[in-house]
Amino acid sequence: MSKTSRTGITMPAQAKKGAIIEIRAIAQHDMETGYRYTEDGKRIPRDIIQLFTCQYNGEEVFRADFNPGIGANPLIIFTTVAVASGTLVFKWVGDGGYEAVNQAQITVS
Amino acid sequence: MYLSALGLLGLSSWMAPSLTMAKQPEAMEAIAKIVGSNTIRDSRVNLVIPPLVESGNLVVLKLSIESPMTANDYVKAVHVISEANPSPNMFTAYFTPRSGRAELTTRVRLADSQRVWAIAQMSDGSFYRGYADTLVTLSACTEMI
Numbered sequence: 706m707s708k709t710s711r712t713g714i715t716m717p718a719q720a721k722k723g724a725i726i727e728i729r730a731i732a733q734h735d736m737e738t739g740y741r742y743t744e745d746g747k748r749i750p751r752d753i754i755q756l757f758t759c760q761y762n763g764e765e766v767f768r769a770d771f772n773p774g775i776g777a778n779p780l781i782i783f784t785t786v787a788v789a790s791g792t793l794v795f796k797w798v799g800d801g802g803y804e805a806v807n808q809a810q811i812t813v814s
Numbered sequence: 815m816y817l818s819a820l821g822l823l824g825l826s827s828w829m830a831p832s833l834t835m836a837k838q839p840e841a842m843e844a845i846a847k848i849v850g851s852n853t854i855r856d857s858r859v860n861l862v863i864p865p866l867v868e869s870g871n872l873v874v875l876k877l878s879i880e881s882p883m884t885a886n887d888y889v890k891a892v893h894v895i896s897e898a899n900p901s902p903n904m905f906t907a908y909f910t911p912r913s914g915r916a917e918l919t920t921r922v923r924l925a926d927s928q929r930v931w932a933i934a935q936m937s938d939g940s941f942y943r944g945y946a947d948t949l950v951t952l953s954a955c956t957e958m959i
Contacts, residue, residue: 725914738923740900766912774896774904774922776872776954782919786912 710734712807714795719812720787730757731780732797732805738773754779754799762791787813837902841895841931844902848893848933849941859892859944861932863922870924870954879916879934879942883909889916891935898928923954 715729732754739751751773759767766785785793790813797805845854862876881889888911894904909916916934924930927949934942 738900761912764912766910768908769918769920770906772903772905773901774894774899776921776923780919780921781907783907784914784917786914788912 708802709805710803712795712797712805714793714807714809716793716809716811718810719814722787722789722813724787725784726787726811727782727784728759728793729780729782730759730795730807731778732757733778734797734799734803736771736773736775736777736779740773752800752803754797754803756796756798757781758796759783759785760794760796761785762789762793787811789813837899838897841897841902844895845893845931845933845943848935852939852941854933854941854943856943858942859932859934861894861930861944861946863924863930863946863948865947866949867924867951869952870926870950871952872921873924873948873950874919875922875930876919877907877917877932879932881916881936883911883914883916885911886937888913888937889934890937892916892918893933893935894922895931895933896922896924896928897930898926899923900925904930924948924950925953926950 710733712732717726720726734754737749737752741749753773754771757769767783793809795807858880860878863873867873879889889909891906891908893906895902896904904922907918929945929947931945
């Protein structure tokens, strides 16, 4: 995998204060398990995203540790409470110096 | 169609036995490591995976844990453990009171027909668990390319 890749975030742009919003975060990644072999018997080294975090106005609200049991192009759907208008920053960190950052704005009324 | 389905089932069960048997204690060990000396109760955790999946490469897994998710009483973490994958730990998710609900959806790999466990750790240090069984006709993880 290259050092970074495409990611996508789907979440509402507006929400009422105190509402629980659903966030879908996906990253383009092979998630090579490290348990596969090529035809000539060579083990393909592990290359996965290991960590996903979501920060809401600088405070971490969700985190996940991934292992090879997570499928290719890891998708994670989770929730958070809309507390204030601002920015949500999403970060993926993985093997071989992989890092991807995405962000989304929310207006809370 | 019927024959090819049989063939797939036959192939997976031919590859299966040693793997399933060998990995199950490893999964129990992984759970014991998480729980430590605490007791674990069979409730509050709801794990959903399809009972029959054609390909283990991308299986939708849904998880929800009953909790008020307040500052004093929330789900801290959930560990998802496989009984038949090469590595028992599939993923761990960490919630906060700001999660609102202890719920998530993701897509996992399943190497074989198996039981998948979800172990939830509450903010007060108690543990709850739930599981789901599934039949996988085409395995993931270890295939040749």
